[in-house]
Amino acid sequence: MTATSEPAATFAAEKRPRSRTPVERAWLSTGPGALPVRESLGGLFDPGSVAIVGASENRQKWGYWLACGALAGRDRRQVYLVNHRATTLLGARSWRSLADLPEAPELVVVATPPGSVRREVEQGLEAGARYFVVISSGVGEPPSSRDELDLAELVRSRGARLLGPNCMGVVDHDAALQLCWGAVPAGQVGLVSQSGNLALEIGRLLGRAGQGLSRLVSIGNQRDIDVAEALLSLVWHEPTRAIAAYVEDFRDGRRLARALAAARAAGKPVLLLAAGRSAASGRAAKSHTGALVSSQDVVDAAVAQAGALRLDTAGQLVDAAVTLLAPGMRGGGRVAIVADGGGQGALAADALAAAGLSVPPLRDATVSRLRRLLPAAAGVTNPVDLAGAGESDIGSYASVVSALLTAPDADAVVLSGYFGDYSATSPQLAEAESAVAGALADASAAAGRPVVVHSMATTETPALRLLRRRGIPVFERIEHAAAAIASAARWAALSPADMPPFALAPPAGDGSYQRTRELLAGYGLSFPAARFAADADAAAEAAAEIGYPVVLKAMGLAHKTEAGGVALNLRDEPALRAALAAMRRRTRSGAYCVEAMVRRPDSVELIMGVRQDPSFGPVAMVGIGGITAELLADTVVALAPLTRDRARRMLESLRQAALLTGWRGAESVDLDAAAAALEAIARAGAEHPEYSELEVNPVLAHPGGATALDAHGVLAASPLPGPHSGRR
């Protein structure tokens, strides 16, 4: 953002979902796996009445916490405690069975042994319940997946909905609904979690940071309500300003991506934790939920494409959430640093730069202003070094930070050092320090720019409490501040939701080179002239027609080059015939392709392809080819199909992208033609799922265009299984 442009609305200020764009509608409602277009789970989060089956007075039991939580909301709704052996519990009336209730409970929470879950749910359905939350770790005696699936089907067949089993419950602070173990702090972050303990950890860390949860949905085994639908419920949930999610089982990845895109369109950042980056975590996820773990580059691409942020740990997620919700935060990447010493300033600058942020020099006018505010020994570059000014006048913190917040030099100000701890060592400074904290929050609000504090305090002082209450992020490590601001900048910089619609085409592939080539050519990919021939005479005739030099390829081989089935740059007929004879001996092939030999100055070899991901469907890939392709693995992926613009941005985001645009005096390749080639391949793969994989290696990108010099298709062994096929 330049200094003169109209400031964008800050993240925290965007209170209402915007109306949906056409692109977003496509994400949301294309195909059979489409998401609901309006809130579908209202009664789950704010039921008129709730029944707790398995309510208990034993603090070691779930039934105790659920009952207490439910009773805490009885000003808002009718609460029925159900226990087969009690008539009063926790000072409230208790019922022997769901069948005995005087009215239909809208929501039934089941926390009984797995063997009795089915019976309780049946009774609940009889009684007219609309929602079930099953805490029990399984269904059936012994528990089985089959019994879980049957239960979900039963519930759905009655028009009711099921959360779980094996979930940790539901919390909605706005609706005074607290159905989980213990207490979670209230705040503006909605959380969907596939792990109970991670939900607890995130809740605690949010609480320490002065934030908390607006709503918690523990999805457990997702037998009916899945992560995508739970996420969508948060998009419609007014008090939720940012969304956190822990997912280890992507199932229908496109459906999840749609929910993420809907959140983005509503201006709500989604911060996603997804395990599976390492082999070991793949093992863990498998043993935990039996999840099929998607390829990590595909997960990353899908999440980014849908406009969401992927984080790696609970701590990172919480830091990012608090920072995205900070007053004035718009996600700009230019940061001004105010530090209590040269050392802390320098390390702060390094940490911010390492996180990808910029710490620009200050403009002369700003420097002059700071000089007037600070003693001569202070450093008035960026980072600003207070050099003891804060110790001699604690008000310096506020005046210097304010000066930077109102100057156009930076998008955010980081205050790093002693501030926040004066009252701990000098109690007489407590009041003054809190006043400065208030002034910092006021200055941020007035300037519409965020301030982020890194404090050396090791205890929670009144000043820090005040800052947190006002939404100012406070970190105890500078690297956390840096990572969090960088996350906000990354979120702001994502360009989501440009997935073009597509429809399946009639299957056209047979796995042969010829058909694959024709298919891709049909989508607009350029190939050199080619003729197919069964013997030397036909090949010679083809070559004469095409013109020498030519390339000869043997057909019907899995790995042509490795098997000696490719001969390049054949200059005349004798060379062609000799190559064909040698090739026939080596490969025993009875079919050949003769192609024009293409050589272009300043060309760059690219690899392009598309494959069917079991969870996310068609995924396009482009990379730099050549001899070091495998070694450098310089590739990018994105969900297919692609817009031309996204295809071009994929090319531009390659590490070696400079090779494409006139490296060391070469002419630039035709980037648009290369993007068009990638777009064509991506669409072909998306519309032809009979190919599990299409690869074009190389695509020769050159100043005049982009030419595919080979093509390789792998047919899918069988129709794709699971929710993915359902989506189609």
Add this chain to the structure above:
Amino acid sequence: MTATSEPAATFAAEKRPRSRTPVERAWLSTGPGALPVRESLGGLFDPGSVAIVGASENRQKWGYWLACGALAGRDRRQVYLVNHRATTLLGARSWRSLADLPEAPELVVVATPPGSVRREVEQGLEAGARYFVVISSGVGEPPSSRDELDLAELVRSRGARLLGPNCMGVVDHDAALQLCWGAVPAGQVGLVSQSGNLALEIGRLLGRAGQGLSRLVSIGNQRDIDVAEALLSLVWHEPTRAIAAYVEDFRDGRRLARALAAARAAGKPVLLLAAGRSAASGRAAKSHTGALVSSQDVVDAAVAQAGALRLDTAGQLVDAAVTLLAPGMRGGGRVAIVADGGGQGALAADALAAAGLSVPPLRDATVSRLRRLLPAAAGVTNPVDLAGAGESDIGSYASVVSALLTAPDADAVVLSGYFGDYSATSPQLAEAESAVAGALADASAAAGRPVVVHSMATTETPALRLLRRRGIPVFERIEHAAAAIASAARWAALSPADMPPFALAPPAGDGSYQRTRELLAGYGLSFPAARFAADADAAAEAAAEIGYPVVLKAMGLAHKTEAGGVALNLRDEPALRAALAAMRRRTRSGAYCVEAMVRRPDSVELIMGVRQDPSFGPVAMVGIGGITAELLADTVVALAPLTRDRARRMLESLRQAALLTGWRGAESVDLDAAAAALEAIARAGAEHPEYSELEVNPVLAHPGGATALDAHGVLAASPLPGPHSGRR
């Protein structure tokens, strides 16, 4: 370390400096900048008497804190408070002047305005003081560098020593010496800091982690005692088990590297914070200390070569220190994870893998053992998922962790999740939880392997306190645990201290291609045959002698290739004469070199060079050459000269090292010849500082050897300034 090998001594167990190796002696004592070979600052840290000049009763003044700290040590030494206007202070006798003291104070601490510092030091010298610590932020009225330098010279000329000015004092807990602001927690970490606030921050974070400082040396402006000597004092300091340092001004980098190598040889990890990775922090360091900031790759290389670890933030440093000091820590990289749920286990595995550690599958015997300890729902792969076992029996944490500590599967165990917080929510579990904490520490000690805990606790519970007291690292974020274990593994894996000795040679360079080539050839670098010629006839004669094809180069040009001063692959005399004529027109050069044209199959172009770093002296560099050299910047540096072994390891650590060892069916290049070439260039640069830079681009590495195809030398403008020239 394999399961059957003899376990190495753990880091914490190596209590005494080993005797020095020949290599280490070379690092320590070569040249005029050599470090002291025995403790030189004993009286600074444990003086028989101390005088505080500027002692005060005003808590806002340094003189108050220094006086209180000094008085706290009066059982061990005589304390003299000096204040020109008081006769008693803080209940103790106060003296009007240093001249009045009844004996020579061994150490004098000066905390008066800059204008009076010189006078106080002079009086101290008169009185016979041996050490001065100058807290005052400068010397002179107005303060000036000149006055600081003069003061240091005065002190040294009397055989005394000076710390500061502008320092934050000295603490030595073992010697009951506490001369700084506030209090710092006691522990096993020695700290040298160029920034007072960072010293405070590190001290606080160590205190929170259950560790603390053994000795603190705030070096301020380093006018006499510098960072290297202060570091060395910690090498000799028995209670110091690990060393932390914040440095922003490297001055004589070789001298610092020697101190780091001495610490390594003593088995004491040095954890170094050094600002300057970003442009902004370079600005900050400059404004703070006027420091010349070295190139960051050189700093990294020098620190690693000396066997020390560079960290980026105070938090990272403290995490690494605590973990290196953990019982049983030997730095192995295989980690077993025990988690309270599949989610936390999976994210822990990802965090550890991202940090470069391995989370290997467990052996069958270990899996069987875990299966006997855990319920059926638990995950007994790595990560181990307790799946609620800890909740039903808190003893599970100890039994499962013990089983892994005694199994040979991993070098360390990480426990991640709820443990440490049971007592906070269930006070009745407090005793049991502490017992488990004790059992964990016992198991670690018995097994000689470390356990590292990540706890969701947000308060300090008795169990966590016990763990920390026993030296078990406890983290509140899994990524901190991962980074800290990775730091320990990285420290253990460094191969330090193989800097070969070298001596300066008589200057031999004149910057010409011919002399540079001769110089490098004299060090053993292979060049193709070459003849120098002034005209076409001489060139033709030279080519006939060498044999066609040849290369023709025009002499006397700064950038031969760019100026059209190189013609490759000239096949016969007419081609040579034509090339020379064209070249003469273009370049107006009157001198040429005719060289044999070298082409080798399976060759790889390398760039090798050596340059004079203003702080670290000669630095060798090697990188992959070719068209993408600049783009990929695949280079490594190391202090020169090099052993053959280090040269080889530099080649092997290139990102694209696989290109050298038979990539995609090529023959492997002669790595030993390439290493020898690098060794030769590095030694030439080290022994000939009249060259500020020597570059050989390309060195053609091939299966038969390594051949230098060009050479370029830049003469230093003038003799090198500063401490670096002193070293020679």
